Amino acid sequence: MVDARLAELLPPASQSPTELHEAMRYSCLAPGKRLRPVLCMGAAIVAGAPAESLLDAGCALELVHCFSLIHDDLPAIDDDDLRRGAPTCHRQFGEAVAILAGDALFALAYRTLSGSPHSSDRLVQALAILSAAAGTHGLVGGEMLDILAERRPVDAAQLRNIHGKKTGALIAASCEIGGLLAGAEPALVGALRAYGEHAGLAFQIADDILNELSTPEQLGKAAGSDRRRGKATYPGLFGIDASREAAQAASEAAIAALEGVPRTGLLIEMARYAVERGY
Amino acid sequence: MVDARLAELLPPASQSPTELHEAMRYSCLAPGKRLRPVLCMGAAIVAGAPAESLLDAGCALELVHCFSLIHDDLPAIDDDDLRRGAPTCHRQFGEAVAILAGDALFALAYRTLSGSPHSSDRLVQALAILSAAAGTHGLVGGEMLDILAERRPVDAAQLRNIHGKKTGALIAASCEIGGLLAGAEPALVGALRAYGEHAGLAFQIADDILNELSTPEQLGKAAGSDRRRGKATYPGLFGIDASREAAQAASEAAIAALEGVPRTGLLIEMARYAVERGY
Numbered sequence: 001m002v003d004a005r006l007a008e009l010l011p012p013a014s015q016s017p018t019e020l021h022e023a024m025r026y027s028c029l030a031p032g033k034r035l036r037p038v039l040c041m042g043a044a045i046v047a048g049a050p051a052e053s054l055l056d057a058g059c060a061l062e063l064v065h066c067f068s069l070i071h072d073d074l075p076a077i078d079d080d081d082l083r084r085g086a087p088t089c090h091r092q093f094g095e096a097v098a099i100l101a102g103d104a105l106f107a108l109a110y111r112t113l114s115g116s117p118h119s120s121d122r123l124v125q126a127l128a129i130l131s132a133a134a135g136t137h138g139l140v141g142g143e144m145l146d147i148l149a150e151r152r153p154v155d156a157a158q159l160r161n162i163h164g165k166k167t168g169a170l171i172a173a174s175c176e177i178g179g180l181l182a183g184a185e186p187a188l189v190g191a192l193r194a195y196g197e198h199a200g201l202a203f204q205i206a207d208d209i210l211n212e213l214s215t216p217e218q219l220g221k222a223a224g225s226d227r228r229r230g231k232a233t234y235p236g237l238f239g240i241d242a243s244r245e246a247a248q249a250a251s252e253a254a255i256a257a258l259e260g261v262p263r264t265g266l267l268i269e270m271a272r273y274a275v276e277r278g279y
Numbered sequence: 280m281v282d283a284r285l286a287e288l289l290p291p292a293s294q295s296p297t298e299l300h301e302a303m304r305y306s307c308l309a310p311g312k313r314l315r316p317v318l319c320m321g322a323a324i325v326a327g328a329p330a331e332s333l334l335d336a337g338c339a340l341e342l343v344h345c346f347s348l349i350h351d352d353l354p355a356i357d358d359d360d361l362r363r364g365a366p367t368c369h370r371q372f373g374e375a376v377a378i379l380a381g382d383a384l385f386a387l388a389y390r391t392l393s394g395s396p397h398s399s400d401r402l403v404q405a406l407a408i409l410s411a412a413a414g415t416h417g418l419v420g421g422e423m424l425d426i427l428a429e430r431r432p433v434d435a436a437q438l439r440n441i442h443g444k445k446t447g448a449l450i451a452a453s454c455e456i457g458g459l460l461a462g463a464e465p466a467l468v469g470a471l472r473a474y475g476e477h478a479g480l481a482f483q484i485a486d487d488i489l490n491e492l493s494t495p496e497q498l499g500k501a502a503g504s505d506r507r508r509g510k511a512t513y514p515g516l517f518g519i520d521a522s523r524e525a526a527q528a529a530s531e532a533a534i535a536a537l538e539g540v541p542r543t544g545l546l547i548e549m550a551r552y553a554v555e556r557g558y
Contacts, residue, residue, distance in 0.1 A: 011415050011416075016420075016424070017415065017420050017423040017424050017427065019423065019427065020415055020419070020420060020423040021415060024415070067382075071378055071379070071382060074378060076373070076374035076375045076378060077375045077378065077379075094355070095355035096355045096356045096426055097423070099350055099353060099355060099356065099378065100350070100356075100419050100422060100423050102382075103346075103347075103350060103381075103382075103385070103413075103419045104414050104415045104419040104420070106382070106385055106386075107385075107410045107413040107414035107415075107417075107418075107419060108410070108414055108415075109410075110389055110406060110409070110410035111407060111410035111411055111414060114403050114406040114407040114410060115407055119399075120398075120399035120400045120402070120403045121399045123399070123403050124393050124399045124402050124403060124406075127389060127393040127403075127406055128390060128393040128394055130389070131386045131387070131388075131389035131390035131393060132390055134382075134386040135383050135386035135387055135390060136290050136296065136299055136300060136303070136383045136386075136387075137290075138386075139386075140299070140379050140382045140383040140386060141295075141296050141299060141383070143379060144296040144298065144299040144376070144379050145295070145296050147375055148296065148298065
């Protein structure tokens, strides 16, 4: 459902500037878990709304995620050649196109969210949540701290801060926006956000472990790259076993945040999936 | 007024991640014409609202402009060393920080606009206009066409399309958003947008001429750089004299778009200023 809607929302590759639109489609329509849209729609189900009603908002979150992947892969940042099993955007289209494709996806995310079928009051709140999650206290700030940590040793609190911003902020925002736009009461929105913060941590620790243990074929991108770059990761700081325990604990904390709440089937499944990805 | 408000809206340089916040402040608080906020507030005056009521919306437009300058200056795009009389963001802070500082300014623009004191209905419309003006049919698409034109000869219609997207879209959006948020009727919003399209063209042609004729000291950035790169410009396609005439005509068309409209003093002054910048 998300893939089909993204294909509609993205500008056609036949339309000028074709190079830019091709690059946007290439990066966005590559196979992905679509974690953020699924969590956003899972939160809507919890709030009693149909998943479909949050499809566009979910796609907006995925567009922000895709923008951040393209920019993070750039030579000046993580310098990755492979993403989702294929050449990264700048390896395929050149750096200039990749920078601009990321920027354009970011703009399209806001355009998609602002055009989605919800009341203006809720949309303005959702747009404020999204931009806070994307900015210097969220995604982009987390990526900055992640780069800085390659050169300076970090402790457990700093690592958690990096992961909370780099991954947690947008995942928590996905759950919060899903609940909010579906009409959940503030207390439930808060619980959904708390779920998202824990689930985001579980996914990021699991990604750290997978980066350490998988082959590039399993991963769709370079394996062991975090260690080679001296990135701050859970396995690097605590070892594999303790990292598995931390991921498990975060997954359980996510589920606990929704205790007593009805219709949480999909979100509970997702929290379990975070730590059951074959490591 | 704009400079003081931008200094408040930008995260403090003392706050983590300090490198990112320093770079954002460095690029945004460098001396600039603040053209987009002034036009936005000028449009509000036309609509009968106090200029101050559009200060935050105007700052959001300036943040989008600053984001685009930082990314356009990057080595992979225009590779500029000097901007507003000082080293470009990536020359001062490195490429990774510059990419992320641009991204963070873009996010802050949406956060600022979504938090500005207007009705939710109007804000959602303004956010949709801003994201359309920034995306592939506006700013970012125009920059892509601008790069492509370095390698392929363009004709007059293509040049006008590039300038309309690269510069015109955000300037027209500034006027449109100013009128809309100030409560102007649709017909007046349309006139303000038309003014902005013509004024944007006048400013861009004048910039083309200044790039060709000025010294780096006058310009605050490299002079003659457009020609060295084979950029599509008015002087390149039509010569200096015809470009001056085209800028003058665009400036007059901007003023004509507001004929019979009251309180247009500031906007008329700005349209004249576009073509009276010492070339």
